[in-house]
Amino acid sequence: MTTSRDDLNTAITELQRRKKDGEIPDRLLARQALVALGRIALAEDDASAGTLVKSLQEACAAFEQRWEDAVNSEVSLAVNEHVQGVDPHYLDTPEYDFAYTIAARERLEARLRAVDLLGHAVDESLLDQIADADALLAPYLDGTRPGYHPDPSQEMGQDSQ
Numbered sequence: 001m002t003t004s005r006d007d008l009n010t011a012i013t014e015l016q017r018r019k020k021d022g023e024i025p026d027r028l029l030a031r032q033a034l035v036a037l038g039r040i041a042l043a044e045d046d047a048s049a050g051t052l053v054k055s056l057q058e059a060c061a062a063f064e065q066r067w068e069d070a071v072n073s074e075v076s077l078a079v080n081e082h083v084q085g086v087d088p089h090y091l092d093t094p095e096y097d098f099a100y101t102i103a104a105r106e107r108l109e110a111r112l113r114a115v116d117l118l119g120h121a122v123d124e125s126l127l128d129q130i131a132d133a134d135a136l137l138a139p140y141l142d143g144t145r146p147g148y149h150p151d152p153s154q155e156m157g158q159d160s161q
Helices: 004-021 027-043 046-063 065-085 098-117 124-141
Strands: none
Touching (some): 004 027, 004 046, 027 046, 027 065, 027 098, 046 065, 046 098, 065 098, 065 124, 098 124
16 A cells, blocks of 8 residues: 555656656646645655655746646635535435545545645635535534444545545
8 A cells, every 4th residue: 555655756757757848737646646645744744744845845836827727726626526415315224424524524624724834825616615514514524413333443534536
């Protein structure tokens, strides 16, 4: 199993290769880098992530707006996944996959943390959408609405990207 550091180093190496070969970054590469960096920062602290932030910034500096576009696209899609995933019509169904929703929200949080560390701004309307979606999901997670029953043997946040 690869670690977040491995994933981030792989993304940095790929950014460097794309720069050398005249290729541009895409949102999938942005996803890999953002989720990995964000997970590191959330698990450790900003100081320990500092060197990695600098390495990623150096690797993506040559791409300027193209990197910004890839980051914005990835964050926007992740927000949309979260918003659509907590549609009240689905939350009340017995087969609703809360574990997936929670893991996806954790990955979204990692992306947001990384974006912040990299000095990028997230559109306020996206942040508002996240807050609204979180408010819809909260009653299920805190037990005030039936539906979510956490499996204590399941470790959250260790799923695929």
